[in-house]
Amino acid sequence: xxxxxxxxxxEIAGLVASGETSAVEVTxxxxxxxGAVDDRVHAFLHVDTExxxxxxxxxxxxxxxxxxxxxxxxxxxxVKDVLTTKGVPTTVGSKILEGWRPPYDSTIVxxxxxAGTVMLGKTNMDEFxxxxxxxxxxxxxxxxxxxxxxxxxxxxGGSAAALAAYEAPLSIGSDTGGSIRQPGAVTGTVGAKxxxxxxxxxxxxxxxxxxxxxxxxxxxxxxxxxxxxxxxxHDPRDSTSIPAPVPDVVAAARLGATGxxxxxxxxxxxxxxxxxxxxxxxxxxxxxxxxxxKVGAEIVEVSCPNFKYALPAYYxxxxxxxxxxxxxxxxxxxxxxxxxxxxxxxxxxMSLTREAGFGPEVKRxxxxxxxxxxxxxxxxxxxxxxxxxxxxxRDFTSxxxxxxxxxxxxxPFVAFPIGSRTADxxxxxxxxxxxxxxxxxxxxxxxxxxxxxxxxxxxxxxxAPTMADDRMYRVAAALENAxxxxxxxxx
Numbered sequence: 044x045x046x047x048x049x050x051x052x053x054e055i056a057g058l059v060a061s062g063e064t065s066a067v068e069v070t071x072x073x074x075x076x077x078g079a080v081d082d083r084v085h086a087f088l089h090v091d092t093e094x095x096x097x098x099x100x101x102x103x104x105x106x107x108x109x110x111x112x113x114x115x116x117x118x119x120x121x122v123k124d125v126l127t128t129k130g131v132p133t134t135v136g137s138k139i140l141e142g143w144r145p146p147y148d149s150t151i152v153x154x155x156x157x158a159g160t161v162m163l164g165k166t167n168m169d170e171f172x173x174x175x176x177x178x179x180x181x182x183x184x185x186x187x188x189x190x191x192x193x194x195x196x197x198x199x200g201g202s203a204a205a206l207a208a209y210e211a212p213l214s215i216g217s218d219t220g221g222s223i224r225q226p227g228a229v230t231g232t233v234g235a236k237x238x239x240x241x242x243x244x245x246x247x248x249x250x251x252x253x254x255x256x257x258x259x260x261x262x263x264x265x266x267x268x269x270x271x272x273x274x275x276x277h278d279p280r281d282s283t284s285i286p287a288p289v290p291d292v293v294a295a296a297r298l299g300a301t302g303x304x305x306x307x308x309x310x311x312x313x314x315x316x317x318x319x320x321x322x323x324x325x326x327x328x329x330x331x332x333x334x335x336x337k338v339g340a341e342i343v344e345v346s347c348p349n350f351k352y353a354l355p356a357y358y359x360x361x362x363x364x365x366x367x368x369x370x371x372x373x374x375x376x377x378x379x380x381x382x383x384x385x386x387x388x389x390x391x392x393m394s395l396t397r398e399a400g401f402g403p404e405v406k407r408x409x410x411x412x413x414x415x416x417x418x419x420x421x422x423x424x425x426x427x428x429x430x431x432x433x434x435x436x437r438d439f440t441s442x443x444x445x446x447x448x449x450x451x452x453x454x455p456f457v458a459f460p461i462g463s464r465t466a467d468x469x470x471x472x473x474x475x476x477x478x479x480x481x482x483x484x485x486x487x488x489x490x491x492x493x494x495x496x497x498x499x500x501x502x503x504x505x506x507a508p509t510m511a512d513d514r515m516y517r518v519a520a521a522l523e524n525a526x527x528x529x530x531x532x533x534x
Contacts, residue, residue, distance in 0.1 A: 066117030116159030139400025149246020166201030196226030221478025228502020299520025310345030323496025366412030453502030
């Protein structure tokens, strides 16, 4: 019998719809796979066995009753633990929310359930989505299925590792500075950041509200597009949600898979092709760009001079918003509470709770953001960073007047060994050097595997104008058609 865990989401949905297999069989196969390998990978923080099988049975009953099923009905999906799930633990990778079971579903999870997908469980992540390696999870690091001694990227390393380990065919991540694309790059999977506001943030535990963007993760571009179509679209409960339909990303992916990019003009970001990237990464990127040229794309160089300021601007804006958002975790309303013995003041209980509940990277960013927002420093730091953000947006606007999309490596380097960068936060932050500009701009971007360097995956990033998500999927599918997908070594 075919190994159901090795199939794409499209293939699984087709088998379930035709009755050749059942959603329960598919779900059980993935639960068995999780049981067999996740003690080594640690992609999941919580596996909802009972809930997954119940959802799968519901899909089978609907099919047996003759109901028309959606394009992903019966397909298992893993969800990053940053999204609320009713009755299912949501910890955000932090001790401060250990064991918390939300009373409601996030919009993303609601739409997944409505589409008939089967939620397997919640995936590991850097605490409050702050990190680039999933080493800052309070529950231990996730490991890269390509090499279990290396990181799977972050903050959504669990969602990417679950795909590469064949524990799930689809997963959901969130991207604040590259946390979908960077894990996709280092695990050889596909990760897409939609246009900001194109997917709902309702029920997403906030890190940086002007940057956080939920999005799809998959092993193929078409699977990612189908998942994007399910979770995207306007949500009146999210004040930043764009009141417009999702571009037809599925049609764009199918068009790109024909392998013809005639008339498409792609701009190589000059600032991302110099020093800073490993030679093997740049070699794989250039080979992939040549492959796109062979299928009709015109490749030109485009300068975006203010991109070099993106990293410092981001690390003022994101921590500032984080220091505000995380003020709600005070040990009073929900979550962990420490020191409440009747002899301490409210301020002492808050202090003890936050000391015990927050990890080192979260504390670092709260302190940095609080300082940047403090009286006398706001204009010098946060205000200046927002001005730089405007300059970066202007660079994107100017670039998209010249080309249809921008391309670059997704990350400057391949997956690094676990523990090798935690002592130097700056070296860790460099993992998001090429992804951060898009978050500051708000446009869509996708990472697609484009080859190997020293036996490890390299990601190829495609950036498009806001609300032109379909454009990036077309190019991504054409690249996938030209260079193929990557197969991780067996676990």
